[in-house]
Amino acid sequence: MNLLEAMRIYVRMVERGSISGAARDLNIGQPAASERIERLEKYLGCRLLLRSARAFNCTPEGLTFYERSKRILHAVEQAVAEVSNDGEELRGTIRxxxxxxxxxxxxxxxxxxxxxxxxQLELELVLNDRIVDLVTEGVDISFRLGQLGEGAFIARQLGQVGRVLVAAPGYLGQHGPIAEPSDLVKHPFIRVQGMFGTDQLPLRHVATVVESVPIRTAIRTSHWRPMYEMILSGAGIGVLEEPACVEALADGRLVRILPGVDLPPLELNLLSQTQREVSTRVRLIVTMLNNCTPDILGRVRAEIDAHFDRCHASEINRWHALRKSLSLIDTVADTRSYQMAQQLIVAVFDSVDVAERAGRDFRNFEEKDLGFKIESGVLVQKDATGKLILLDKQTRPFWGTVIGALTGGLIGMLGGPVGSILGFTIGASGGLAEHAIKDAFDDDLVAAITSKLSSGHVAFILEAQEASPFEVDNIVLGYGGTIFRKPLP
Incomplete structure (x- = not known):
């Protein structure tokens, strides 16, 4: 009889609570595992287990043999690791x-x-959203998000996994903007079962939890992938972990809702059994996972920041952020060149209030100095007769302040690349002087804006330099607006 093999089967059987679970873990048949346990008991001359139809319990001798066997098997694995190829080549299976x-x-x-x-190492990946018991389920290492749960284990904090409130641009275009947290309950929410626990969404501003906002759950799924696909298709809104949505945010298939608000991130921990029970092989892999996982998370976080976070980092900042997490791309980043394209950006919103909120985000983005610079700005609105009018400081006092803060004054007839297009002047306080719209813009631009505006809608027109269109697009789409550009020389 192979005593070590029998001990290994017995230890796994006790830990898993069943002979079938031990047999699966060790890749042997259940009858063979049962036969070896019976032979082990005969060899020892005592009963190790008290069996019933559905379960078993260890005898006092069985408990003693279990504890001693674990130590012996651990010592054997350590000895093999130390002498096999000078300990460099790891073999065996890690679950x-x-x-x-x-x-x-x-x-x-x-x-x-x-x-x-x-x-030479064999890896087995087990995916499950419930809390896994390392001992009873025969797991060597576990990634755990959120609560650690109970049990005997060592937990190593790896970082945090952010969560993003998202929707498809088409959904927002059809159902209107989500301008305030209180608007969320008006929209169908898609989520994974067990997410949040109740129909309350925890939201925070910057780093402080500010409120729990009601949501209206329309669809629950047992897996994140159907939720992701339904959000992409415009069936509703939802929350995704950053690694799940980073690509869709980058290419514009998803946009972030309420850019100034986010959800508390999930704590990520790496769990293993206590040091005495862990083999050298597992300890080495734990060390490697502890080192490389934060790097990968850092890259994802940098990409999220690059394409969508409140700072709306431009393409150039994306590479700077990546360099902080991945020094391997220094050469690429240093040789990459960027040009700030001069654009006339026309963003159309349902109301002045929504345009104001978007304007604040434009300003916040510009203040970060990350590849977006506003040189001038103006608000126009379509009146009941179908004509375009400029909104001046008397009509909307806020905009005199905002546009002054954004631009330091509007570009006019005296200079600038759009001097021939923006033919209006600026008052001393930064407000807009009243002019007929035909005197402010050329005929082509007036026609283009008129075709985009319904009565009461507002167009926010910016002359700006930008390194990438993604961030401004995300601001506009996040408020349910539409956008078009006119390149400038």
């Missing part, structure tokens, strides 16, 4: 557990790195 979304977006890259370093 790793992770939640579905994180396990399908981040963990594959993590495991690829492990295999590149230790090609």
């Amino acid at each position: 790793i557990a992770a939640p579905h979304c994180f396990g399908e977006t981040i963990v594959p890259e993590v495991l690829t790195r492990v295999r590149e370093t230790y090609p």
